[in-house]
Amino acid sequence: MTPEEKREARRKFYAGEPAAPSAPQVSYPPCRRTASWAARIAQFAEVVLSPPVPDSVFALRQLKCSACPHRQEKGGAFFCGCCGCPKWRLSTLDFKNRLSLWECPIGEFGPADPA
Numbered sequence: 001m002t003p004e005e006k007r008e009a010r011r012k013f014y015a016g017e018p019a020a021p022s023a024p025q026v027s028y029p030p031c032r033r034t035a036s037w038a039a040r041i042a043q044f045a046e047v048v049l050s051p052p053v054p055d056s057v058f059a060l061r062q063l064k065c066s067a068c069p070h071r072q073e074k075g076g077a078f079f080c081g082c083c084g085c086p087k088w089r090l091s092t093l094d095f096k097n098r099l100s101l102w103e104c105p106i107g108e109f110g111p112a113d114p115a
């Protein structure tokens with residue numbers, strides 16, 4: 001590190017500025033709710049009965065949801081704010097992200113092969 005870089009780092013430190021530019025913000029598209037209630041209920045039933053995905057797919061989905069502005073918290077559990085499901089035990093992200101036919105309603109991830 002050159003003396004100029006050290007001086008600049010010290011200046012940023014005392015000014016309360018971040019030492020390095022922050023990571024670029026990932027932008028997520030807005031929710032799209034076009035399906036009717038009947039279609040959503042039928043789709044939910046199909047998804048809930050689908051077999052689980054491998055742990056690696058589950059972890060990747062959880063990571064995407066954790067950065068998503070549409071994720072909502074209720075009673076200590078996390079839910080997707082875009083899918084239109086009521087917030088109950090079978091629609092938590094911890095549960096749905098394990099299901100192979102579950103897909104993100106804004107296209108962040110699709111259905112996956114079961115484990």
Ligand code: SF4
Nearest residue numbers: 065068071080104108
């Ligand atoms: S399923 Fe998609 S829209 Fe819903 S919280 Fe996860 S990333 Fe966001």
